[in-house]
Amino acid sequence: MALPDCVRDRIKLPDVPAVVAGTRLTLFLSPDGELEELEPATARRRIAGTAPLVCHARALARRLELPGLRCHDVLELFAFVRPAQFAVPTARGLAETLGLDCSPGRAGEALALAHIAARLLAELAHGSDAEAATIGNAMAAAGWPWGPYVQAALQGVAPSARGFAAWRGLPEISEHAPPPPAGHQAVEQDEARRRLADLLGDASEPRPSQADYAAALTPAFAPRDREDHPNVVLAEAGTGVGKTLGYLAPASLWAEKNDGPVWVSTYTRNLQHQIDGELDRLFPAHEVKALKAVLRKGRENYLCLLNLEEAVQALPSQPSNAIALGLMARWTAATRDGDLTGGDFPGWLPELVGRQRTLGLADRRGECVYSACPHYHRCFIERSIRRAKRAEIVVANHALVMVQAALGGDDDTVLPTRLVFDEGHHVFDAADNAFSAHLSAAEGEELRRWLLGAEAGRASRARGLKRRTEDLITGDERAVAALAEALAAARELPGDGWHTRLGEARPGGAVERFLDKVRAQVYARTTRHQDVYGLETELRPPIDGLVEAGGLAATALRRLRAPLDRLRQRVLARLETEAEDLDSATRVRIEAIARSLNRRALVPLAGWIAMLDALATATPPEFVDWLEIERADGRDLDIGMYRHWIDPTRPFAQAVIEPAHGVVITSATLTDGTGDEEADWAVAEGRNGVPHLAVPAVRARAPSPFDYPAQTRVFIVTDVRKDDLAQVAAAYRALFLAAGGGALGLFTAISRLRAVHGRLAPALDEAGLKLLAQHVDPLETASLIDIFRAEEDACLLGTDAVRDGVDVPGRSLRLIVFDRVPWPRPTILHRARRKASGGKLYDDMLTRLKLKQAFGRLVRRADDVGVFVLLDPMMPSRLLGAFPPDVPVARVGLAEAVAGTRGFLHPDAPPESN
Ligand code: SF4
Secondary structure (H helix, E strand, O other), X not given: OOOOHHHXXXXXXXXXXXXXXXXXXXXXXXXXXXXXXXXXXXXXXXXXXOOOEEOOHHHHHHHHOOOOOXXXXXXXXXXXXXXXXXXXXXHHHHHHHHOOOOOOHHHHHHHHHHHHHHHHHHHHHHOOOHHHHHHHHHHXXXXXXXXXXXXXXXXXXXXXXXXXXXXXXXXXXXXOOOOOOOOOOOOOHHHHHHHHHHHHOOOOOOOHHHHHHHHHOHHHHOOOOOOOOOEEEEEEEOOOOOHHHHHHHHHHHHHHHHOOOEEEEEOOHHHHHHHHHHHHHHOOOHHHHHHHEEEOOOHHHEEOHHHHHHHHHOOOOOHHHHHHHHHHHHHHHHOOOOEOOOOOOOOOHHHHHOOOOOHHHEOOOOOOOHHHOOOHHXXXXXXXXXXXXXXXXXXXXXXXXXXXXXXXXXXXXOOOOEEEEOOHHHHHHHHHHHOOEEEEHHHHHHHHHHHHOOOOOOOOOOOOHHHHHHHHHOOOHHHHHHHHHHHHHHHHOOOOOHHHHHHOOOOOOHHHHHHHXXXXXXXXXXXXXXXXXXXXXXXXXXXXXHHHHHHHHXXXXXXXXXXXXXXXXXXXXXXXXXOXXXXXXXXXXXXXXXXXXXXHHHHHHHHHHHHHHHHHOXXXXXXXXEEEEEEEOOEEEEEEEEEEEOOOHHHHHHHHHOOOOEEEEEEOOOXXXXXXXXXXXHHHHHOOOHHHOOOOOEEEEEOOOOXXXXXXXXXEEOOOOOOOHHHHHHHHHHHHHHHOOOEEEEOOOHHHHHHHHHHHHHHHHHOOOOEEEOOOOOOOHHHHHHHHHHOOOOEEEEOHHHHHHOOOOOOOOOEEEEOOOOOOOOOHHHHHHHHHOOOHHHHHHHHHHHHHHHHOOOOOXXXXXXXXXXXXXXXXXXXXXHOOOOOOEEEEOHHHHHHHHHHHHOOOOOOOOO
């Protein structure tokens, strides 16, 4: 960027060292340009007090054990100058986004830091951003290290009056009449093929399996002939078929022909955004896409403008929040849709400036005041809901679809007649979450806060039910009395400080007294006190006092539920008694309050009461109940009584599939791999609720076009003792080095991951390979995966979330190492399902599906090659059906697996001498 002198003069950089930390050594670039590699103790001494130039201050502070280290973090500057723009959170990632060079290795990154800062400040100096000037001044006053440099760059720019009040610049939502119901025109197979060909364009190679797949889905877009008899298609499409465009072809045709929406539901954020990208082919014009395609998530994902405004108003008493809120205000003014959990929000920002002042500004607890909110007509959530009502393709997630179907959600969205579930292999788990009930301290506290809002002595913005409803019930004495009665009864729910009270056996209300007994029973019965994930035990036989405490808690919850129900009815009654006088904004608000009372209070309370009643009688046969203490890092996080469906696809089939007219459930891994075709499909059907439907599903399969036998190798290592973590770590080290990075290490337990990480890190550091690890690095999983994807030779360690979220085409992922066979954890819930579903065969099926899913991450493109290694000599042959037919599987010693990995991935490299 060529800059005039007057602009160049305003770009000043801090006279501080630039620092990049490795696992072992830290690279230190002095202001004079001298590069040194320092041992940790020396690095700490040299860096302390310098406010160095870094990328991701928190990760550096963690590595160097310098908590609270003050830094000039280029990520913060990037978030200020280019809000709502994606960048991988590394110096290399930022340099790439800014179009700057970055030489290989850590030295290249250290040198790039100053160039990144200079480029960002130059962009500021080049423009005349009045909002940036106002916000920058406030952030400088709050002590933001970049503050003086931003002020210098913006010198002469008059500050704006808007500043932090980003909501003022957002466009108003346009209102429309509700759309008419969708039609019932079918989509023919030939039409679907032609639409797919149009989407692909002339330049694309024809992919017959993709066209066959698109055609095979059309039964789901045919009209339904009988109520509660939906047309369901289960479609397995191997990796590389081009599933997304394959289903968008018939879905978009159906939406056009019938003036109705099709919802595409996914499990992972990653896929949602991938689909969003593919929708560009369907709607190449940006304005058309904005109208016809919408990403729809639960309200807890979006920034609430009222929360932001209230946080900004509190700045005079909490001035240090100005840095985080300044960055949030910049993002709010620039974001496409206000989505805090994906889209254009920098996922790494909460790691830098805190979750409370970033993600904590979402409407996480359903405290919306709807049309009483001054920002209602600019609200991101309302905008997404309205847009989804008029869109042709709505991309949602399994959790939202299931909650919407089962409880009606917080808004008046009606699920469409056509649904496509991508990542269908996650339907079972999503249903398990959506249809379960947890009477726990954390859930009880959440409900108490929703009802009572901020209680005395707590610094919180929480808006209670009184504040949300009182103007709606003024003058209605019965409603006012019901509200008062409910709020008094809510004090029997767990409140702030329950951790301490339960730890000291001095519970505070009826529900805490019950949870105190739960805790006592779990500790009395468990045999696994050291379990880091959680402790659990059966309900029966109960310890003394558990059933009695449960009975009293049920009575307290009934005393809460009854007045809430009355309040809801009184509020709803206004819709009839004042039908002629109510303005539409109040009407909308009444409906919204009634819905959220139902979803957030009445339904969970009914579930909890039923669970407590079962303590004295019996658990209904379709459920499994247990008591549990959830833990993380050896600390108790939550305590409660849990109820899950033994088969959660039953309520899923009833609430989600049956009311629809057509449903596609698709994935690369739907069927099992026993070799018995019929049994394998039966698993796919059972995991997706088909046996609970009145009509069978259509089965479709499109094989992967990849040549797996040529592109992949599987090694099962027979001489590494999986319980000896030193051996396991040594195996990881040798394999990762043989691959030269590009390796993903998957673990069945966090403790194993951490133990291996500690032993592995120095060797990889020495080899110049970046090592990233979930549960170790202070970065979100999505950020870790972004870095892994961007760096061709990085290594990543992770557990289930990484396995599910990794979609890394190309060389960046060429080796997967699993620490042992991923058998299911032997929980009470698993035991109940195992008993109901075939015992050992059920374990095998779950494990095969996990392995199949993990293997599927390896090859994402036709030219990818990859090696899959399992460090478990006890891997039974009956699980080998997890891998595609004819893939060479070798049971070998570690040395052979290492040589095989090196030879397969680097065929031209000379063999290792030792
Ligand atoms: S309408 Fe509700 S969610 Fe939207 S900004 Fe206002 S309070 Fe927040």
